[in-house]
Amino acid sequence: MTASSDxxxxxxxxxxxxxxxxxxxxxxxxxxxxxxxxxxxxxxxYLSWRRIDRGAATAYARKVVLNHHIDTRRRRSRxxxxxxxxxxxxxxxxxxxxxxLVRALxxxxxxxxxxxxxxxxxDLSEAEVAATLGIGVGTVKxxxxxxxxxxxxxxxxxxxxxx
Amino acid sequence: xxxxxxxxxxxxxxxxxxxxxxxxxxxGRRRRRRRVALTGSALTALxxxxxxxxxxxLGSGRPTALPANSSSPGLPVSVTxxxxxxxxxxxxxAIPGPSRFAVEIxxxxxxxxxxxxxxxxxxxxxxxRSDVTLPVAPTGAGPVTxxxxxxxxxxxxxxxxxxxxxxxxxxxxxxxxxHSDQATLGVTGLQAFVSVYDNATDAAKATGVIWRDxxxxxxxxxxxxxxxxxxxxxxxxxxxxxxLWGDFTATGSMSAPIPTTAxxxxxxxxxxxxxxxxGGDQFTPAVHVGLVPLxxxxxxxxxAPGCSQRVGPTLIPAxxxxxxxxxxxxxxxxxxTNAITGLSVVVDGTRISS
Numbered sequence: 001m002t003a004s005s006d007x008x009x010x011x012x013x014x015x016x017x018x019x020x021x022x023x024x025x026x027x028x029x030x031x032x033x034x035x036x037x038x039x040x041x042x043x044x045x046y047l048s049w050r051r052i053d054r055g056a057a058t059a060y061a062r063k064v065v066l067n068h069h070i071d072t073r074r075r076r077s078r079x080x081x082x083x084x085x086x087x088x089x090x091x092x093x094x095x096x097x098x099x100x101l102v103r104a105l106x107x108x109x110x111x112x113x114x115x116x117x118x119x120x121x122x123d124l125s126e127a128e129v130a131a132t133l134g135i136g137v138g139t140v141k142x143x144x145x146x147x148x149x150x151x152x153x154x155x156x157x158x159x160x161x162x163x
Numbered sequence: 164x165x166x167x168x169x170x171x172x173x174x175x176x177x178x179x180x181x182x183x184x185x186x187x188x189x190x191g192r193r194r195r196r197r198r199v200a201l202t203g204s205a206l207t208a209l210x211x212x213x214x215x216x217x218x219x220x221l222g223s224g225r226p227t228a229l230p231a232n233s234s235s236p237g238l239p240v241s242v243t244x245x246x247x248x249x250x251x252x253x254x255x256x257a258i259p260g261p262s263r264f265a266v267e268i269x270x271x272x273x274x275x276x277x278x279x280x281x282x283x284x285x286x287x288x289x290x291x292r293s294d295v296t297l298p299v300a301p302t303g304a305g306p307v308t309x310x311x312x313x314x315x316x317x318x319x320x321x322x323x324x325x326x327x328x329x330x331x332x333x334x335x336x337x338x339x340x341x342h343s344d345q346a347t348l349g350v351t352g353l354q355a356f357v358s359v360y361d362n363a364t365d366a367a368k369a370t371g372v373i374w375r376d377x378x379x380x381x382x383x384x385x386x387x388x389x390x391x392x393x394x395x396x397x398x399x400x401x402x403x404x405x406x407l408w409g410d411f412t413a414t415g416s417m418s419a420p421i422p423t424t425a426x427x428x429x430x431x432x433x434x435x436x437x438x439x440x441x442g443g444d445q446f447t448p449a450v451h452v453g454l455v456p457l458x459x460x461x462x463x464x465x466x467a468p469g470c471s472q473r474v475g476p477t478l479i480p481a482x483x484x485x486x487x488x489x490x491x492x493x494x495x496x497x498x499x500t501n502a503i504t505g506l507s508v509v510v511d512g513t514r515i516s517s
Contacts, residue, residue, distance in 0.1 A: 006188060013184035021180040031178040039182055039190065046191025098175040121172035134467070134504030151168060 009049050013042055016058045024065050026117045029106045041065040062122070063132050066114050104154040111135075112147040119144050241267035242346040243281060244320075244357040250342045258342075258359060260315045264290075266322065266355035268348055270297065278312065278320040290314045295322055299352030306353070307372050307384040316363040322353045324382075327374035329411040332358050333383070333402070335420050337365040373402055373418070375411045389482035393490045394474065399452050401481045408454045408486070421486075422454070448472065449502035453489035453517065454481070456510055462489050463514075465505035469496030476506060 017038060024034035041064040045052070052060055105113050111133070118129045119140075126144075130137045245263040261280035265287055269275050274294045279287040290312035299305050309321025309332070323330055325347050332341075339361035347354045360366045373383045381390035381400040390400035396413035401421060409418030451464070455478070462476035475491035495502035507516040 009191070010184040010188055013182065013187050017182045017184070021182070022177050025177050025180065026172070031180045035180050035182060039187060042182070042187045043190040046188065049191075098171075098177070101171045101175060116168070117172075120169045123169070134465075148168065155171075 005050060008054075009046055012054075012057055016061055017042070019058070020061060020065055023062060023117060023122060024069070026102070026105060026121055027066065027069055027110075027113055029102050037065055037069055041068045044068070059132065066118075066133060069114070070110060100155060104151050107154055108147050108150055112143045112150070115140055115143040116147040116151070239267050239269040239271075240349040240351055241265050241277075242348055242355050244344040244346055244355060245342070245359070250359050258317055258361060259363075260317050260359075262359070264315075264318070264320060264357050266320060266348065266357075268295070268297070268322075268351055268353070276308065276322065278310075280315055288314065290318070290320065295353065297351060299324060304382045304384075304386050309356075309369060309372060311366045311369075317360050317366055319358045319360070319366050319369050320355070321357075321372065322348065322355050323372050323374055324376075325352050325354045326376045327354065327382075328377050329416055330356065330372060330374035331409070331411075331416050331418055332369045333371040333373055333405040333407050333418070334365065334369045335405075335407055335418075336368040336370075338362055339365050341365070371405045373400065373405065373407065373409070375400075381411075391479045391481055391488055393452065393479060393488060394448075394450070394492060397450055397452070397490075397492075399454075399479075399481070399488045399490075401454065401483045401486050403483065408481075410450075410452050410488075412450050417452075419454075448474075448492045448494050450492045451490070451503045451506055453506055453508075455487050455489050455508050455515075457481075457485055457487050459487060459489070459508040459510045461509040461514075462491075463505075463507045464491040464503055466491075466493050467495065467502055467504055470494065470502045471496075478508070 020038045020041070021031075021034055024037045025031055028034055028037060041061060044064050045057070045061050048060075105116070108116065114133060115129055118124045118132060119126070124132065126137050126140045129140045129144075133140075135143075243263060243265050245261075250258045250262045261282070263281040265277075265279040265281050267277040267279070269277060274292040275297070276293040276295050278290040278292070280290055281287055291310060291314075293308055293310060295306045295308055297306075305324030305326065307321065307323045309319055311319055319332060330345065332343075337360065341358045341360045343356065343358045345354050345356040356372075358366070358369075371383050371385075373381065373388065375381045375390070375398050379390070379392040379398050381388040381398060381402075383402055383405055385404055388400045388402045388404075390398055392398050393410070397410055399408070399410040401408040403421065406421055407418045408421050409416060449470075457480060459478060462478050464476040466473050470493040473491075473493040475489075477490050478487045479490060480487050489506055489508055491503050491506060493502050505517060507514050509515075
């Protein structure tokens, strides 16, 4: 890996990590785990950096993040415990809607959560979501439909459902 | 609902999160070095060194015989592991403690195995002593020993048979990554290894060592492990003693806890494709291995467009009477595409997918 290639990679990480971190946070619901997912995924991206089309680097990194999320859940049967507390502001206040959204996303199956995040946060088309996750378009449609229905149950007050 | 959800996403306020891009770069470089270190062909030749040994530390002390096949009977044999630059954890911070080590076999001592930290000037400081039975048979399980010491709490040092072409520390409780290195201890029939964990508490959780030999047999410290050769480079195993299953491939290794649920449970390896990029536009095969119940049937795989030299999917008995390996492989068209995008089997009439 040449020095200029490494600097390109650093610049890419700097530019892409905010979006990747938010995507990972929506998918896993925890900021520490999101940082770990994106860090590990970008380290893997580095291994292929010389051969990646720069224009597709973010999409590739996003795919690695999501695959790593699924792979990490399969490999660990218990919560990952850290032996030090991440340094964060003592009381982070976020709008209630954000907390409700994250809690609602947590009620979805992992794949449904990924589909919903890619469709309605990353704004990918159904075909793009299918290519990112390596699943069929039909599966994207059904997962998005189930995910939205579940979010409707959790987020919309009873008696206030709209078509 | 769709528009409302999109609005919620885009107007959300995430918690503060950040990455140090240079820490990511360091981590990527470390992964690249580790992949090279774990390749079976990377075992290095040994330089025989006679050193003065500090007589302190731990060890059970069993009488040992001089290696019958030693080219230098009576002389200690040692190797150095790791390097002089600090090892970095996933956050890019230097892991406390030494990064360079020496492992020595001194056949003149009952506690014939010495583990040392090596500083920048080459001075050795004893971490611990132990003992290993010599001589070592050329095949079979062979002696395995490993341990940690208070002088280097992040570190696991040990020896295993030199016949091992790939190895892994069994550590299902570990919560952090590690750096690893190994080197052959001359003609003793052994190789020394080291693993340095990001979290010091992980080093003490190691439960064993699993390795494969050139013939494709898999072993742990207690003996043979049920396994199956899936292709010329890939061997998968199920180790009930250590509660791990996994595989050794041409590009690395993987392990995961064995599923324990009573209902049919299927575990899949991979996620990110293990593709060895050999330069230019040539790629070595991406390998997917899953652990399924032995009664699974009708395997299916979805190969990405352009993926060539497709193999499988096939079900191969794991040899433990309980499981089979689901195997599929192909050569991807490029680095940015998944090679195998889906695997599934039928268990008890239900198709279960990855």
